[in-house]
Structures are given as C-alpha cells and as structure tokens.
Amino acid sequence: MSYILLAMLISMVGRIMLIFNHKEIKMRNHCAPISINNYNFQLIVGNLTLAFIIWFIFVVMAFVINAGTLNQTGSFLYIVNSFVFTIVCLSISFLVATFATKNSIDPIGNSLTLGLAFLSGSFVPQALLSDTLQTIGIFNPVFWYVKVNNSIGGITSITQFSLEPVIYGILVQLAFSVAFLAIALVVIKQRRFAHQ
Template identity: 45%
Template sequence: MQVFKQYFRIVKKSALSSLLLYMAIFIFMTIIFSNVGNSTDSTSFETEKCKVAILNNDNSPLSNNLEAYIEENSKLVKIKTTDEGIRDALFFREAEIIITIPKGFEDSFLKDNSYTLETQSIPNSSSSIFIKSMINNYLNTTKVYIDNTKNLDFEKISDLVNKDLSIDTEVTLAKDNKEDTKSSVTYYFNYLAYPMLCMLILGISIVSNIFNSPDLKRRNLCSPINSYNFNMQIFLGDMVLALSTWTIFMALAIVMYPKDMFSFSGVLHGINSLIFTITCLCLSFLISNISTKNSIGPISNLVSLGCCFLGGAFVPQQLLSETVKSTAIFNPVYWFINVNDKLNALSTFNMDTLTPLLFEMLIMLAFSVAFLGVGLVIMKQRRTKY
C-alpha cells in the first residue's frame, strides 16, 4: 500500500490548506444562513405597542379613563409640553403620536357629541392610525352606554367598556404549502453541495496531477507495482478522502442539529448526501483526468459554483425559470437539492412518498456511473501515451 500512503502525504502537503479553507467557508456560511428559515418564517401575529404621548388638559373622569385605556394598550411616554418639545418628540421618534385632550372635552362629549381630540403623528405611521381607531372604538362604546343606561357613573361605564374592548381574537398566518418553509437542516444540506464538490474536485485533481506528471508516471511504470494495483490504490485513496469529508460534514450536522439528525428525515438526508458524495467522487475522478496543474483551481470553482447556482443550492429551485430547470436536470446538484426540499416537505413517510425520492437518488447514482465510465476511458487513452 505504498501508493495509498503516498496519496495522503501529497494531500497533507499540497491540498490540506485549500480543503480546510473551503471547510471554514462552509461552516461560516452555515452559521450565517442556515437559520434563515426559522428566523424569517412566522405563523404567529403579535401586536406591537405604539409610543404615545398624552397631554390631558381636561382632567375629567372621562378624559382620565380614556388616558388609562390608552396607557393600557400602548407605550405611554413623557415629553415636553412646549411646541418645540412636541416637534422634537415626533422628529426623534420619541413618540409616534401625540394626543391632546382639550379642556371641556367631557362636557362637549356629553352635550352634543361634537367632541374633538387634537392629534399629531409621524407621517404615514400605521401605528398612529391604529391608536386613532382604538380611541374611536372606546369613545363610541362609551357613548352607547351613556345613551342607553341611567344612573351609571363614569367609573362603572369605564369598567363595562374595558370589558367589552378586552375581547381578543387569536390570529394565525396559514401556510398553503410546507415546501415554502425550509428547516435549518435543509439549508445545511443544500449549502453542502458547494464545499463537497469544490473540495473533492480540488483534492483529487491535485493528487492525480502529481501522480500523472510525465516523469513520475514513467518511473511508476518501471516499478514492480502493476498498473491495475497502482490505479486501485489511488482510487482507494480517492474513496477514503471522499468518505472522510462526508463524515466530517455529517458530524458537524449532528453537533448543530442533533434533534433533526436523529430522526428518520435526518437519516434520509444523510443517505442522500452520501449518494451525492459518491457522485462528486466520480465527477472529480473524471475532472482529474482532464485538468492540468494550472487549471485545477479555475475548473473546481467553475464547476462547483456553476452546478450549485443552476441546481438551486444558492437560489431556491422555486425561483428558477423553466428554461433553467430544463437544463438543470442534467446537473446532479439539481437532484440532490430536489431530494432535500422534498424531504423537508414530507410529513409522513411510506413507500408512496419515498418512491419518488429513491428514484431521484438512483438518478444521481446513474450520473456516478456515467462520470466513472468516461473517466476510465480518458485514463486509458492517457496511459497509451506512455
């Protein structure tokens, strides 16, 4: 196993730094972006309290009750009562709306209903509109009780009004399709396509390029190791490198998402990523037979970025045009991402739901066989030159 041992000496000396760099980039991308699904998708609604300032110049039972109601349903702030202080409060967003209750407000309200409240608010503030609507509801409800009841003071009426207006309605935002929301572990495996492709193409091509240099190739042909044994040891090294890379990324996934990974869906994500790793291995083997020392870096970046963008790793597949999708079916990354997204959307697992996923995994294996076959043909043609 001399060739096998030499394989990893070359990896350590010539490729390890580049592989670690891409792994660090992936970890950074995962930490920054993989939680986007949980942070942006919300199915709950919460009211946000508006910052309100009240200038109560009436100090009557009605105005005091109204002020207490507004304070209970908003965030009451204190401001300077001068004209300049009011303007500054609005300009610096210390208050979103300022309500002035004029003197004689209660008397006007009881006599002819021609009451007026002065309001000043931030332009185009939706919160201020909500506050105005809330005040109108309170005063209209109060007026109904005053007109239809007798011998009730404002304190009793205030309690009845508050009870009526305290009835809440629970609001939830329905999702039409679970596929529209992705879990963090789905984002993780979708982003995994880029470093897996780039690292394997880079690592395998660097080692293969060194072993296939003309001088070293001629020396190896004169060695007691036959060509078949030599190539099998190199391919064994490729397999160990690929499986080691996959194991590291799986261990990272288990550390970051233990609950998701120790589920049936997590196991399927792992199997899907293993099949994709095999596909990347065979594609890297093919590229290693056609790349040169100076073209390894550009080819690895071009292939990995191109496949990931067209396959939906960085841009969701739902946003890709039909033309791009019709081209992407010849891209193994497309099928890898497609399986990840479908796993994310599944709530029940049986043969009916899993059969399409297994079929798409077989498509990736078909890509592997095709890449390996073309790579072997090219390798045989190159061997005849020596």
C-alpha cells in the same frame, strides 16, 4: 453543502491526481510490479477514503450544529443522500483531474462548481428557477441532490409513495457517478495508449 463539498473534493482530489499524473511519477508507477487495473483500483479506493473522511466530518458538524435532529423522520435519508452525492463529487473530481493541469485545476473547479450550483437550486430555491433552468437542471447531478433534499424535507411519514422520488433521485445521482467515472477511466486509458 453541495457547493462546498464539490469545490473541496475537486481541489483536493484534483491535486492528488495531478501528482500521480506527473510524467516521472507515472513512469515510475508503470515500472511497479502491479497491473494497471490494480493501480487504478488503489487510486479509486484512496480517493474514496479521502471523500468518506470529508463526508463524515460534514455529517458530524451538521449534527453538532443541529443537535437533536438525528431522530427526526428524514435524518437518515439526508445522510444517505449526502453520501451518494459525495460519491458523485468524487467522480466529477476524478474526471476534472484527467483534463486539468496544475495551474488550471482551481479555475476549472471554481467555474464548474459555481455553474452547477447556480443551475441546480443550491443558492436559489428550485421553485424560483425558470422552467428552462429546471429542464437544463435535469442534466446536472447537483440538481438531483437538491431535489432529493427538498423531497426529504417534505416527508411527514415514511411510506412507499413518499420514498419514490427520493429513491429515484438517488439512483439518478448514482448513474451520473458511474458515467463520470467511466468517462474518466476511458480518457486515462486513451492517454496511456497515446504515450506508449
């Protein structure tokens, strides 16, 4: 799910953001009687709505395909982890859209998602990754998503001890999300000042 979700959001959100970053549309939006903060807030909420709809479709499909798994021990934790990862993917998509152009969004998205997936253990179990790749993976949000899923898969009963690695991994993913979003907003602000 990590590769597909990230690739879809980069493609969809990236294209939406490229439209909003088009010079004529941007100039028209700056003439609107709303503040820049309100404008950015509306963009983020719109993108969150799109991401939520895509995430919800994935969750429903997962339960349709794996009927009867909703009441298993880790099902709720898988849902929470996938939602947090969706927010991470949205932040990455928002950041990619600040750098990409109309012709480069797909190559950047494909390269980034494949690279993150190969370095994270999405395509190959994390246990088979070398120590070097696992060390590099610590700086990869997809690695933490997969790691949390592996931790959830090993839970037989929910205790404080069994939830510690899950909570830690989710917090790391949220930190990545905040960092990517902050970088994107700084880049947007710098570009706005450069064009004035």
